Amino acid sequence: MWALIKKDLAIWVRSPAVMAVTLLPPLALLLVLALQAVAVTSYPVAIVNEDPRGAAAATLVRTAEAYNGFRTQLLSPADAQAAYANLQVAAILTIPPGFSADLAAGRRPSLTWAVRNFNADSTDDLRRALPDVVTSFLATGAAGADPIGIAIREQDVHPHDAGLVAFEMVGMLAMLMLQAGLINAGLAAVKEWETGSVKELLISPVPALRLIAGKVVAGVVAADLAGVVVTGLTVAFGLLPTPTLTQGLIALAAMTLLASFGAGIGVALAAALRSGDRMNPVAINASFYLFFLSGGVVALAYLPAWLRAVARVIPNTYAVSALRQTLLYGSTAGTGTDMLWLAVAAAVGLVVGVPALRRGLAH
Amino acid sequence: MRAAWAIARNDLAQLLAQPVAAIVTVAVPINFLILFVLFAVGGGVVPVTVRAAGHGPATAAFVHALRNSYTFDVQPVATAAQAARAIASQNSVASIALPRNVGAAHSTIAVTIDNLNADFADDIRRALPLAVTQFYRGVLPLQWREVDSYPATATFLGFIAVSIQTVALLIGGLLQGGLGVAREWEGGTIKELLLAPVPGWSVVAGKLLAAFLGALAGALLVLVALLLLGVRPHAWAEYAGVMVLVLIVFACLGVGIGSALRSRQTVFPLAFGVGLPLFFISGPFGAITWGTPAAAWAARIFPVVYANAAFQHAAYGIWTLDTSVGASWAILAGWTLLGLLASVWLYRRATVAH
Numbered sequence: 001m002w003a004l005i006k007k008d009l010a011i012w013v014r015s016p017a018v019m020a021v022t023l024l025p026p027l028a029l030l031l032v033l034a035l036q037a038v039a040v041t042s043y044p045v046a047i048v049n050e051d052p053r054g055a056a057a058a059t060l061v062r063t064a065e066a067y068n069g070f071r072t073q074l075l076s077p078a079d080a081q082a083a084y085a086n087l088q089v090a091a092i093l094t095i096p097p098g099f100s101a102d103l104a105a106g107r108r109p110s111l112t113w114a115v116r117n118f119n120a121d122s123t124d125d126l127r128r129a130l131p132d133v134v135t136s137f138l139a140t141g142a143a144g145a146d147p148i149g150i151a152i153r154e155q156d157v158h159p160h161d162a163g164l165v166a167f168e169m170v171g172m173l174a175m176l177m178l179q180a181g182l183i184n185a186g187l188a189a190v191k192e193w194e195t196g197s198v199k200e201l202l203i204s205p206v207p208a209l210r211l212i213a214g215k216v217v218a219g220v221v222a223a224d225l226a227g228v229v230v231t232g233l234t235v236a237f238g239l240l241p242t243p244t245l246t247q248g249l250i251a252l253a254a255m256t257l258l259a260s261f262g263a264g265i266g267v268a269l270a271a272a273l274r275s276g277d278r279m280n281p282v283a284i285n286a287s288f289y290l291f292f293l294s295g296g297v298v299a300l301a302y303l304p305a306w307l308r309a310v311a312r313v314i315p316n317t318y319a320v321s322a323l324r325q326t327l328l329y330g331s332t333a334g335t336g337t338d339m340l341w342l343a344v345a346a347a348v349g350l351v352v353g354v355p356a357l358r359r360g361l362a363h
Numbered sequence: 364m365r366a367a368w369a370i371a372r373n374d375l376a377q378l379l380a381q382p383v384a385a386i387v388t389v390a391v392p393i394n395f396l397i398l399f400v401l402f403a404v405g406g407g408v409v410p411v412t413v414r415a416a417g418h419g420p421a422t423a424a425f426v427h428a429l430r431n432s433y434t435f436d437v438q439p440v441a442t443a444a445q446a447a448r449a450i451a452s453q454n455s456v457a458s459i460a461l462p463r464n465v466g467a468a469h470s471t472i473a474v475t476i477d478n479l480n481a482d483f484a485d486d487i488r489r490a491l492p493l494a495v496t497q498f499y500r501g502v503l504p505l506q507w508r509e510v511d512s513y514p515a516t517a518t519f520l521g522f523i524a525v526s527i528q529t530v531a532l533l534i535g536g537l538l539q540g541g542l543g544v545a546r547e548w549e550g551g552t553i554k555e556l557l558l559a560p561v562p563g564w565s566v567v568a569g570k571l572l573a574a575f576l577g578a579l580a581g582a583l584l585v586l587v588a589l590l591l592l593g594v595r596p597h598a599w600a601e602y603a604g605v606m607v608l609v610l611i612v613f614a615c616l617g618v619g620i621g622s623a624l625r626s627r628q629t630v631f632p633l634a635f636g637v638g639l640p641l642f643f644i645s646g647p648f649g650a651i652t653w654g655t656p657a658a659a660w661a662a663r664i665f666p667v668v669y670a671n672a673a674f675q676h677a678a679y680g681i682w683t684l685d686t687s688v689g690a691s692w693a694i695l696a697g698w699t700l701l702g703l704l705a706s707v708w709l710y711r712r713a714t715v716a717h
Contacts, residue, residue, distance in 0.1 A: 109506075110508050119522035119649070127433050134496055150472055153473050163480065299453065
């Protein structure tokens with residue numbers, strides 16, 4: 001069996017195409033999410049202050065400039081309109097002439113909030129932002145006594161907010177593990193049919209079960225190698241914090257179990273499809289679906305109820321949960337349940353895959 | 364031209380002879396649509412539980428303000444334990460506890476946030492002041508007036524779905540073009556094509572035609588799905604024009620890539636590896652100028668961003684790019700020409716080496 005594992009791993013290392021199939025989609029997604037992270041957390045906004053001498057207006061400008069949802073530019077009305085027309089800014093906040101005097105006199109001046117309403121998502125982000133700025137402005141006392149009597153006391157579940165890219169990265173790590181398990185074990189099996197070497201395997205005195213175990217273990221080890229490299233790189237680049245030994249081992253176990261599930265399904269697909277051309281698209285599509293269905297880019301709670309029910313039977317969900325706890329939030333809480341479900345999923349994958357490939361070899 | 368047509372027919376017959384591969388490659392773009400529907404559904408509203416200690420008009424007014432904050436899906440609960448369970452079981456991401464005297468001076472609203480990441484948590488943190496200001500709107504010392512650029516705002520799903528039409532063309536064109544040519548090298552049939560008494564350009568034309576028709580099937584599937592989702596292009600001619608132009612570009616590039624790589628196993632991840640990043644950096648969620656300058660700079664090099672803008676224009680009458688309409692169409696036309704030249708050049712280069 002060891003010889004088979006070594007042979008399949010050697011083929012994997014020397015197959016840039018297989019490595020590309022495994023690594024390229026998740027790495028490409030990571031790259032673009034990193035590039036887009038700025039765009040989803042803040043918007044470019046022009047501020048036009050038509051009350052340049054007013055103290056309250058100056059305070060409002062400072063408040064808006066300090067707001068973490070904006071990347072502001074203080075512009076003249078003409079420049080702001082030009083920037084808005086050229087899509088350099090998503091919105092214009094105009095402070096009217098006499099704003100400070102009107103505030104002092106209790107005349108309730110009106111700000112103008114011009115919004116480029118391309119779609120409901122970005123528009124709602126901007127609609128939420130201005131009231132946030134206004135409440136911060138009122139709290140400064142620049143508009144007189146703050147009429148807002150409500151205080152908000154926030155308590156967070158996790159000690160710190162994870163970064164958006166790191167959050168997405170962990171979901172993609174799970175996708176990578178599943179895809180790597182599927183493709184590495186599946187393609188290793190398919191190759192035997194494509195090259196005709198399946199005959200040699202069949203006439204060898206090695207039991208079929210051992211042959212299959214060799215393929216599965218090689219697929220899982222190759223997936224683990226890819227997972228460890230990607231995790232190591234993300235830690236090295238500061239996207240993820242350095243895990244403790246326990247957290248690292250739990251994360252590795254979660255990755256291994258998910259890859260085992262993938263390898264089991266991979267060899268089952270190989271027995272059914274017997275061609276790399278069919279195997280690749282099916283495996284890539286399957287891992288993408290499972291990634292999104294398990295809340296990979298969002299979180300389970302944001303999905304509709306029926307989709308949450310679907311996600312609860314997908315192993316990715318538990319792998320993502322265990323990986324987020326250990327690699328993102330520095331905790332091991334709840335990982336026992338996740339590992340249990342992953343172990344069940346791995347067992348199911350192997351129970352499905354091994355007999356299927358055994359039957360395939362027998363034919 | 365007869366030879367080109369025969370080659371195209373042969374390629375399409377081969378595609379149909381492998382039903383799994385045909386379905387998967389034609390359905391890849393529709394898969395993207397389904398996946399991004401999930402993405403849009405997930406990013407829409409924030410599920411929160413609200414536990415109110417009182418039942419008076421002030422409490423009702425505040426809950427109303429929460430519901431109208433463009434953010435929350437409010438689920439009322441009776442106890443703190445229910446609220447905690449909803450977060451633990453991932454059925455909500457925050458719990459809001461309203462005091463009996465909400466709105467009175469020095470009243471405190473306790474909020475527990477499952478701060479999974481900064482983006483999600485900030486949405487909640489920013490929406491609460493919106494609800495608070497709505498609650499106090501009548502007594503605030505200032506007011507504001509929103510002026511929208513367009514009379515109607517497209518839904519998030521409708522907006523990104525239109526961009527998926529471009530991805531359908533990109534991935535469909537690259538896959539159909541690339542796989543069709545790579546198959547000839549892998550099967551050794553390229554020799555027969557080279558020895559056949561037909562000009563090289565007719566082989567490329569045949570491959571392009573087959574790739575165009577194969578990818579068009581996937582793109583039309585996406586279009587039907589968009590119509591079912593409620594997207595109604597108001598300029599059909601523009602929509603069809605950009606579809607044809609972009610499909611030619613990517614079918615050409617697919618044929619070129621297939622000639623250069625000569626491996627179907629490499630073409631597939633490349634189509635995904637190229638398609639996904641280009642989709643994300645080319646303004647599927649808004650203007651590219653609102654994002655990272657590096658991403659915007661990279662997006663301008665490729666035709667996807669111009670195609671996205673043209674599709675949005677055809678679908679909603681909005682222009683999402685700082686390059687003018689005319690210049691964008693000129694760039695798309697330039698890419699078409701470049702694609703045609705590249706496909707012929709790469710095929711010739713590959714066959715000369717062969």
